[in-house]
Amino acid sequence: MKVGILAVQGDFEAHGQMLSRLGVEHIFVRTLAGLANLEGLVLPGGESSTHLKFLTEGGLLDAIRELARRGGALFGTCAGAILLAREVKNPPQTSLGLADISVARNAYGRQVASQVLWGPSKLKEAPLEMVFIRAPLIERVGSGVEVLAESEGRPVLVRQDKVLAATFHPELTEDATVHEYFLQMCASGSRGVQTAESTKAMRSS
Numbered sequence: 001m002k003v004g005i006l007a008v009q010g011d012f013e014a015h016g017q018m019l020s021r022l023g024v025e026h027i028f029v030r031t032l033a034g035l036a037n038l039e040g041l042v043l044p045g046g047e048s049s050t051h052l053k054f055l056t057e058g059g060l061l062d063a064i065r066e067l068a069r070r071g072g073a074l075f076g077t078c079a080g081a082i083l084l085a086r087e088v089k090n091p092p093q094t095s096l097g098l099a100d101i102s103v104a105r106n107a108y109g110r111q112v113a114s115q116v117l118w119g120p121s122k123l124k125e126a127p128l129e130m131v132f133i134r135a136p137l138i139e140r141v142g143s144g145v146e147v148l149a150e151s152e153g154r155p156v157l158v159r160q161d162k163v164l165a166a167t168f169h170p171e172l173t174e175d176a177t178v179h180e181y182f183l184q185m186c187a188s189g190s191r192g193v194q195t196a197e198s199t200k201a202m203r204s205s
């Protein structure tokens, strides 16, 4: 399995370290050629407008949509989640539109003093550690989108088919749960892994 990490700016190295820890082959993607033969692509945190400019100028936007069409898994954290959203506000911005969610940028968590919260998820029994840095707020979740984790009653980790979006930064914690979940999505068929078992965990927490 080969996973790419968009490496324009931001915390792509942290995702690389997490994937190394999990023993997964990965490459840093900066060109169209880098997107070839990937099972999955990580869109890291950083400044989404900078990432968007790079992707637009390099012709990578359509190539990423094509990767999703042919069954590749996508995982966006924070700025990456903004790029995946169907609608972006505050200020409005173009996006890949691969997850049917609306997000408002820069909603909570300051740049210098990031906000750490713990919230329930469908991925494990114990609360998940969530680091927010000038995070977007998911204001609307479409009917085909599953909420996998919440913080203070707000959706913060969502999935639509093989697209996973987190408004927080699991790559900045020691907990590999979210990355492990993404890797299962990369390895699975078009609909991906089931979460019925873990749904109970979230309901009962």
Ligand code: GLN
Pocket (backbone or CB within 6 Å): 044, 045, 046, 047, 048, 049, 077, 078, 079, 080, 082, 105, 106, 133, 134, 135, 136
């Ligand atoms: N505030 C950034 C944006 O709007 C996202 C911040 C982050 O990725 N930590 O693009």
